[in-house]
Amino acid sequence: MIPSISSSRFYRVSYLCYVVLFFIFLITPLLVVAAFSFNDSLFPSLRWNGFTWDWYLGENAPRLGLVLVSLGQFAFITTIATLVISTRLRKFDITQEEAAMNPGASRMTAIATVTLPFLKPALLGAGVVAFLMSFENFNTTLMLAGSDTPLTIAMFDRLREGSTPVLNAASVLLMAGSAYLALVSLFAQRPDKQ
Template sequence: MTRGDKILSVYLAAIFVFILAPIVTLIVFSFNADRFPSLPWSGFSLEWYEAIASDSTIHTGFKNSLIVAVATAVISTILGFCAAYTDYRFKFFGKMGFLALAAMPPTVPVVILGIANLTFMAQINLAGTLQAVILGHTVYCAPFAMALIRIRLADLDPDIEPAAWNLGATRMTTVRQVVLPFCRPAIFSAMAITAAVSFDEFMIAWFVSGINETLPVRILAMLQGQVSPRINAVGSLVFLVTITLVLIAQAAVYSFRKTRRNV
C-alpha cells in the first residue's frame, strides 16, 4: 500500500463514520436513561421501549405501515416485472416513452408526489385512506423493482424463450415456466426493497393518509413535538425492519450475481 492509498482508506473510513454515526447514535441513545440525550451517558434503560410498547398510536401506525408495505411490495413488483419483461422482449413504437414513464417517479421529489396525489385522491374520494398511500407508494416503488428484475433478465439468453416456443410451449407458459423461475431471486429482492422503501416513506403518506397514520408519519408528528427518547426507540425499530429488508434484498442480488457465472 502506498502512502496515498493509506490516506485514501482513512478518508473512506471517515466518510463511513459520518454516514453511520447518526444510526449508531440513534440506537445508543434509545437505551439512555436520561430524558435529554447528551454526554456523558447516564445509564442503561428500557424505559423508552416500554413507553412505545404501551402506546396505541404506535401499534396502529405499525399495523398500517405493515399493510401498506406488503400491498406495495406485491403490486410494485408485479408492475416492475411487467415493465422489465417489456423492455427485455418487445420492440414497439414509443418504447422510449414507456421506459421513461416506468422509471421516472423516483426522480420527482416526494413532496411533489405527495401534494399531486393529495389533489388527485381528493377528487376520487380516496384522500385519507390507506389505499391512497398504497397507490402513491406503488408509483414510487415500481421503478426500483423494474431495475432489479431488468438486471437479472440481462443474463437470460434471448434465444431461450424462442427455443421453448419451437418446442410447443405458448408464450405465457414460457414466461411462467422459464422466465419467472429464472427471475425468482430478483423478484424476491424487489419485494424486499420495495417493502423497505414503502415502510420508510413518510412524505407521500403524510399528505394522503389523513388520520390513518403510518409509522413514519407518526414519527414525523412526534418530531414536531418535544425531543423524547421515545423517538429513538421507535426510530430504532423502524430502522431494524428496513435494514433487515434491505440486507435481504442485497443478499438475493448477490446470490444471483454469483449464479450467473454458472448459467
C-alpha cells in the same frame, strides 16, 4: 485513488485513514440514536439511567398504519413495482417457457420453474423500492391519515417537540429494516452460479 497509478505507501495509508474517518463520521449519529433508544430516560441525555426495552415494546411503541393509508399507498406504489417487473419481463425469452412445456410440463409448472426464477431479482427489487417509496411518500400518508396517525406522521409530530426515546427506537428499527432490505436487494442481484 486510481489503482493503475503508482502511489507511495504514505499516500495509500493516508487515503485509507481518510475513508475510515469519513465512514465513522457518517455512522456516529446513527450509533448515538441507537444508544439513546435503550436509555431509561424520558429525554435523550448523556446521563445513562439504565437499560430498557420499554421504548420498543411498551405502550409508547409506535403504531404502524391504517387500512386507508395502506390502500392509498398500494394504489400509488403498484405502478412503480409494475414498471420494475415489466422492465425485467421484457428481457425474457418466451421460448424458454415453451421449451419447458415440450417435455409435458403444464403452463403453471413452466411459470414456476422458468419465469419466476428469472423474475426473482425484479420481484425482490420491486419489493424494496415499494417499501422505501411507500415510507417516503409522506404527502399521501398525510392526506389519507385520519384521527389515528401512522408512523411517519407520528414521528414528524413528535420531532417538532424534540427528540424522544420513542423516536430513537423507531429510527433504530427503520435503520435495521432498511439495512436488511438493502442486503436482500444486493444478494438478489448477484448472478446465480450454475
